[in-house]
Amino acid sequence: MKKDFTITAFTENHIGLLNRITSVFTRRHLNIESLNTSESQVPGIHRFTIVLHSTEEMVKKLVLQLEKQIEIVKAVYHTDEETVFQEISLFKVLVERASQPNLIERIIRDRNARILSVEKDFMVIENTGHKEENQELLSFLKPFGLIDYVKSGRVALIKEDKPLKELRKILASSKKEKIASESNENN
Amino acid sequence: MEAVLTKAITKAIETQGADALLRCLRAEDVDLIFGYPGGAIMPVYDALYSYQESIRHVLTRHEQGAIHAAQGYARASGKVGVVMATSGPGATNLITGIADAMIDSTPLVCITGQVGSPLLGTDAFQETDIISISMPVTKWNFQVTRAAEIPEALAKAFFIAKNGRPGPVLIDITKDAQFEALSFSYNKCSSIRSYRPVPPIDMSCVESAARLINSAQKPLVLFGQGVILGHAEQAFKAFIEKTGIPAAWTLLGLSALPTDHPLNVGMLGMHGNYGPNKLTNECDVLIAVGMRFDDRVTGNLSKYAKQAKVIHLDIDPSEINKNVAVDVPVLGDCRESLVALTDKVKRNSHPVWLEAFRECDKIEMEKVIQPELYPNSKDLTMGEVIKEVNYFTKGEAILVTDVGQHQMVACRYTAFKKSNSNITSGGLGTMGFCLPAALGAKLGAPNREVIAVIGDGGFQMTLQELGTIFQTGAAVKIIILNNQFLGMVRQWQQLFFDKRYSSTELMNPDFIKIAEGFGIEGMVVEDRKDLSSSLKEMMEAPGSYLLDIRVGKEDNVFPMVPAGASVSEIRLA
Numbered sequence: 001m002k003k004d005f006t007i008t009a010f011t012e013n014h015i016g017l018l019n020r021i022t023s024v025f026t027r028r029h030l031n032i033e034s035l036n037t038s039e040s041q042v043p044g045i046h047r048f049t050i051v052l053h054s055t056e057e058m059v060k061k062l063v064l065q066l067e068k069q070i071e072i073v074k075a076v077y078h079t080d081e082e083t084v085f086q087e088i089s090l091f092k093v094l095v096e097r098a099s100q101p102n103l104i105e106r107i108i109r110d111r112n113a114r115i116l117s118v119e120k121d122f123m124v125i126e127n128t129g130h131k132e133e134n135q136e137l138l139s140f141l142k143p144f145g146l147i148d149y150v151k152s153g154r155v156a157l158i159k160e161d162k163p164l165k166e167l168r169k170i171l172a173s174s175k176k177e178k179i180a181s182e183s184n185e186n187n
Numbered sequence: 188m189e190a191v192l193t194k195a196i197t198k199a200i201e202t203q204g205a206d207a208l209l210r211c212l213r214a215e216d217v218d219l220i221f222g223y224p225g226g227a228i229m230p231v232y233d234a235l236y237s238y239q240e241s242i243r244h245v246l247t248r249h250e251q252g253a254i255h256a257a258q259g260y261a262r263a264s265g266k267v268g269v270v271m272a273t274s275g276p277g278a279t280n281l282i283t284g285i286a287d288a289m290i291d292s293t294p295l296v297c298i299t300g301q302v303g304s305p306l307l308g309t310d311a312f313q314e315t316d317i318i319s320i321s322m323p324v325t326k327w328n329f330q331v332t333r334a335a336e337i338p339e340a341l342a343k344a345f346f347i348a349k350n351g352r353p354g355p356v357l358i359d360i361t362k363d364a365q366f367e368a369l370s371f372s373y374n375k376c377s378s379i380r381s382y383r384p385v386p387p388i389d390m391s392c393v394e395s396a397a398r399l400i401n402s403a404q405k406p407l408v409l410f411g412q413g414v415i416l417g418h419a420e421q422a423f424k425a426f427i428e429k430t431g432i433p434a435a436w437t438l439l440g441l442s443a444l445p446t447d448h449p450l451n452v453g454m455l456g457m458h459g460n461y462g463p464n465k466l467t468n469e470c471d472v473l474i475a476v477g478m479r480f481d482d483r484v485t486g487n488l489s490k491y492a493k494q495a496k497v498i499h500l501d502i503d504p505s506e507i508n509k510n511v512a513v514d515v516p517v518l519g520d521c522r523e524s525l526v527a528l529t530d531k532v533k534r535n536s537h538p539v540w541l542e543a544f545r546e547c548d549k550i551e552m553e554k555v556i557q558p559e560l561y562p563n564s565k566d567l568t569m570g571e572v573i574k575e576v577n578y579f580t581k582g583e584a585i586l587v588t589d590v591g592q593h594q595m596v597a598c599r600y601t602a603f604k605k606s607n608s609n610i611t612s613g614g615l616g617t618m619g620f621c622l623p624a625a626l627g628a629k630l631g632a633p634n635r636e637v638i639a640v641i642g643d644g645g646f647q648m649t650l651q652e653l654g655t656i657f658q659t660g661a662a663v664k665i666i667i668l669n670n671q672f673l674g675m676v677r678q679w680q681q682l683f684f685d686k687r688y689s690s691t692e693l694m695n696p697d698f699i700k701i702a703e704g705f706g707i708e709g710m711v712v713e714d715r716k717d718l719s720s721s722l723k724e725m726m727e728a729p730g731s732y733l734l735d736i737r738v739g740k741e742d743n744v745f746p747m748v749p750a751g752a753s754v755s756e757i758r759l760a
Binding site: 011012014015016019020023027044060061064065067068070071072073170171174175177178181 | 189326330381382504507508
């Protein structure tokens with residue numbers, strides 16, 4: 001059965017790695033639903049968050065293919081239930097149409113959206129939530145002079161501690177090797 | 188990418204990038220490289236001029252020839268093959284060989300020149316984005332834009348190419364970095380924090396595997412190139428001999444176990460032997476060692492060994508469950524895991540089960556092998572040529588093949604006594620691989636006889652490398668099995684496309700005249716009575732020699748598992 005999976009890859013921060021990661025998906029004719037990259041809690045280690053709609057069998061294989069890449073330290077996958085995740089959307093709407101009675105108040109109160117900026121002709125509303133929530137607000141705003149919008153990829157934190165612990169373990173053992181090798185040289 | 192670099196050599200030397208690169212190669216014990224010069228790599232070639240005493244550069248006639256030669260060299264010598272090319276077309280001409288090395292796990296370091304860093308991305312003359320182009324077919328690649336990056340990049344390149352599951356690495360060096368000054372010192376790489384080349388062996392898995400093996404009634408071992416790459420031949424032999432389990436080989440596993448070993452039950456896959464294919468679907472425990480369940484081995488996966496428990500020994504975790512669901516994975520270096528497993532299994536024998544293979548052999552012998560090796564036809568068969576070659580090589584030679592009918596026949600019928608003696612383009616199926624790979628193999632193992640068996644189609648894809656054979660004087664023995672067809676495609680057209688021979692018939696040139704032009708002696712063989720004497724002449728020739736052996740135009744290779752069929756549906760005719 002296909003569903004959404006969040007793949008998290010902890011990596012070195014290198015030119016071209018994004019290309020290498022996406023080619024793991026491309027060559028299997030798989031579409032990445034969303035992709036986010038940022039630094040991670042571990043200094044020097046980057047974090048890719050990739051959402052894929054596929055079967056667990058396929059995702060398991062992909063994670064192994066990702067870990068096979070030299071510059072990926074650790075890759076894991078989780079279901080939506082196993083992560084806490086968010087996406088952000090920005091909506092640009094006409095001031096003239098959106099400033100009708102109660103509309104903005106309804107958006108802000110009912111959905112926890114906020115107004116980021118009000119310009120002469122338009123305003124920008126920000127909403128953070130799950131994909132469906134952002135989608136719902138998009139549908140809601142459409143009749144009110146929606147000029148443009150943009151959505152981010154998913155960012156997700158993994159509920160269990162294991163992946164980060166394993167990552168630290170790998171890095172610590174590598175550090176030990178380095179120290180051992182340096183002290184050998186000094187001897 | 189953080190790496191551990193050890194073994195510092197002397198103190199820093201002030202030099203240029205191009206010289207530093209060659210110092211790196213020397214520090215990695217490289218004494219032979221293959222390549223082709225051009226604008227963006229000229230500083231390196233200029234530096235190479237001063238290294239003629241310590242680094243031999245073999246100038247091929249095409250970059251594809253250079254990389255296939257480096258592959259043949261790497262596989263015959265067990266060392267890392269090094270190939271050099273310029274930017275743009277020089278670099279892109281390497282791609283087929285890089286892809287071939289990737290899928291067949293051959294350790295290569297490819298060095299390409301690149302336009303100067305200020306020109307990157309400007310569509311400069313001979314600029315191509317080789318980093319992006321080669322990314323999906325390299326184990327790792329890296330672009331150097333500063334001379335100071337060269338030592339660490341090369342140290343990592345060699346470490347990555349040869350450790351764990353080997354593979355090709357590409358280092359792209361901009362021209363300005365080749366000229367730039369640096370303070371050079373070289374430290375070999377001993378580990379990279381983001382890369383675990385060899386997963387640790389989980390003893391509980393070894394124990395589970397041993398339990399399955401100990402209770403098996405009809406176990407079957409499938410072995411691949413992992414046994415050769417892991418130098419695990421002795422450990423492998425000890426394992427099958429203790430357990431008495433019949434062992435079948437993949438195309439790349441060939442020669443890891445001597446042909447005449449009593450437990451060697453033959454070749455797997457599409458044109459493999461009858462017994463191992465048919466009985467794959469009757470065994471109760473399947474033990475895969477250093478192989479990757481390629482589709483040419485498994486046939487239809489939904490009808491593949493469904494009755495069997497599967498044990499898979501591999502160094503690459505991504506191979507586990509990739510194609511075949513595995514009951515017990517045993518990760519690790521198979522030289523170690525096989526020893527651990529042999530220790531836990533009980534001494535056993537399976538005479539009745541082994542007899543089932545012998546029964547299949549009898550059927551195959553009567554229906555396929557006998558008519559192929561001792562034909563009644565007027566025309567020579569490919570099989571009888573190989574049988575005759577065996578007589579002269581006594582199983583001691585290195586066999587290099589291309590792709591197609593001749594490859595299947597040569598691999599089916601060549602006798603091997605030594606491991607690491609079969610060099611062929613397995614995974615990628617690259618026509619044109621054989622001739623340059625044979626040259627590389629001869630240079631990598633100069634004391635061994637190297638026999639190149641090529642089809643008339645594949646020979647014409649890289650025949651310009653006769654020039655390299657001529658110039659190096661490498662004593663490669665070349666046998667063209669000439670059926671004036673792209674034989675394997677023609678066979679498929681006959682069997683599956685209603686004999687519509689679309690673009691497969693070849694009007695061939697006079698190969699002997701061509702060879703003569705390159706200073707290589709040769710002979711056409713058409714009659715059975717001349718076969719033995721001409722092979723004798725070839726084998727006794729001090730240098731390279733070419734035989735153009737005319738074989739039956741429309742002969743087919745059998746047995747055959749038709750594409751999409753189950754291995755047990757193997758056809759004998």
